[in-house]
Amino acid sequence: MKILLIEDDLEFAELIEGFLSSRSIQTQICDDPFKALVLDLNSYDLVLLDLGLPGIDGIELCKKFREKSKIPIIISSARSSVSDKVLGLQLGADDYLPKPYDPDELYARIISLIRRTKDFNQENEKPKKAFKIDENSRDIKYLDNFLYLTEAEYEVMSELVKSYSSIVSKEQLIYSSPSVSSDGKSLEMVISKIRNKIKPYSNTNHIVSLRGRGYRIVE
Structure with a gap:
């Protein structure tokens, strides 16, 4: 972990650096706020910023940092003004x-x-999955749109969604779907109907058939 400490009191800054070093936190001290403005903030995990800096107020520095980065910022100051605290957080x-x-x-x-x-x-x-199972309605959503599946379609599709991106064999789909007959053609018909219900929302074939291996869901 590495933090950027912007502090013009070098004696105090070195005390903080020594303490944090004992806690396995690397600290880079910068006593020049204008130099701090050109540093690559992506090199740090956090900024510890004093407000009483020479040449530019720490509040202004905080504003400029936030305009170009989402790096976590802790303001540290001897100034007790509530307005400074509120403005810094704002x-x-x-x-x-x-x-x-x-x-x-x-x-x-x-x-x-x-x-x-x-x-x-x-x-x-985290990647957001396009297909989501709705246990209450026993239906599947594609991009938050209900597909209005029959019981057989729901059983097959939910098995595929639970195994996202993995191959599910025809035998496994038939075994886990009581509403689907053991006839392979019946399964193919169910898959075809599911694909047709997805079509209004996407031009992609999201249920891929792998000959001799089974089916899988793709984004």
Whole structure:
């Protein structure tokens, strides 16, 4: 983990750097706010930003950071003004830690914020599946559109959706679908009808037939 500490009090900054280093957090100190503006924020996991900086207010720096990056930002300041805290949070800071503070609290806030950010990003990066099973209606949705499947169609399609992108053999589909006869042609007819119900919403053949192997769902 690597953070960017923007702080013009170098003695204080070095104390923080030493403490965080003991907690396996690498810290890069930057005492020049204008230099901080040209740094690649993608190289860091979090920014710890002081407000009382020479030449440019930390609030303005926070605003500029947020315009170009979603990196987590903790404002740390001896300024006790409520308006500074509110404005900093409104401009995109994720947390506000007044000075003086306990280094252990700083560490806890850093870990908590990075964990929340990571969890949020991972959740949003998860691929959203086009097909969803609706257990209540015993139907399948394609891009939130109900397909209005018959019982046999639902049984077959739900088995395919549960095995997303994996091949499901004809024997497995017939075994898991009581409403489908053991005749292979009956299964093919059910698959054909499902495809026709998907067509109004997509030109793609989402149920792929693999000769001698079975079927699978594709996006």
